[in-house]
Amino acid sequence: MIIDQLSKYLALFRFSPGESLPLIPDIFHLTLVMNTGIAFGFFHKNPEILLVLISLSIVFLFFYAPRLAEQGWGARMAMGLILGGAVGNWIDRLRVHAVIDFLDFRVWPVFNLADTAISVGVGLYLFKIIFDKSGASPKGPACGGNGNSL
Numbered sequence: 001m002i003i004d005q006l007s008k009y010l011a012l013f014r015f016s017p018g019e020s021l022p023l024i025p026d027i028f029h030l031t032l033v034m035n036t037g038i039a040f041g042f043f044h045k046n047p048e049i050l051l052v053l054i055s056l057s058i059v060f061l062f063f064y065a066p067r068l069a070e071q072g073w074g075a076r077m078a079m080g081l082i083l084g085g086a087v088g089n090w091i092d093r094l095r096v097h098a099v100i101d102f103l104d105f106r107v108w109p110v111f112n113l114a115d116t117a118i119s120v121g122v123g124l125y126l127f128k129i130i131f132d133k134s135g136a137s138p139k140g141p142a143c144g145g146n147g148n149s150l
Contacts, residue, residue, distance in 0.1 A: 004088040004113040011102035020104065031104035036097065039115075051093050058086050074128045081121030088114030 015021070015032035022029045037044030038054075061083045068075040089112070092099045101110040 001084045001088045001091075001114070004085070004117070005091060007113055008088075008092060008100040008102070011100055012096075015102070026106060029104040029106065030102050031110050033101040033104075033110040034096070034098040035101050035110075036099075039109075047093070047097060051090075054086070054090055054093065058083070058090055061086065071128070072132075074124060074132070078121045078125035078128065081117040081124065083121075085114040085117035085121065088112075088117070 011030065011032050015030065017032050017034050020029045020031035035044070036047045036050075038050060061079070065076075065079045065083060068079050089099045092114075099112065099114075101112045101115070103112060103116075104110045
């Protein structure tokens with residue numbers, strides 16, 4: 001979250017909204033975009049309602065996060081990334097009334113490090129849900145013993 005906020009501060013310091021600096025021309029630019037909506041600019045006409053909904057979502061995530069302790073480190077890491085990214089973008093909304101986006105790969109909407117953390121966290125959690133087979137093997141007395149295989 002600190003790196004996210006520092007990167008956004010530097011983007012605001014260096015660029016005006018809409019200004020772009022090609023680092024790899026036509027592939028990767030730094031372009032300052034002030035996003036009042038959510039992903040891809042959706043719902044940009046109601047930033048006040050979005051702030052309330054996002055605040056409630058963050059409160060929910062804070063209360064839900066401890067339940068992931070029993071799901072292992074992957075679930076905890078995923079929730080940490082999601083929560084950290086959500087808080088980073090929430091701080092932007094409080095501070096400048098928009099999310100500060102600046103990473104521009106030209107084939108995708110402009111985004112930031114908090115968005116990246118959220119996306120990686122969701123992907124990690126989905127991967128864990130789909131491929132984690134730790135609950136697939138029977139354990140306990142109902143299986144005829146202590147759960148150890150012969």
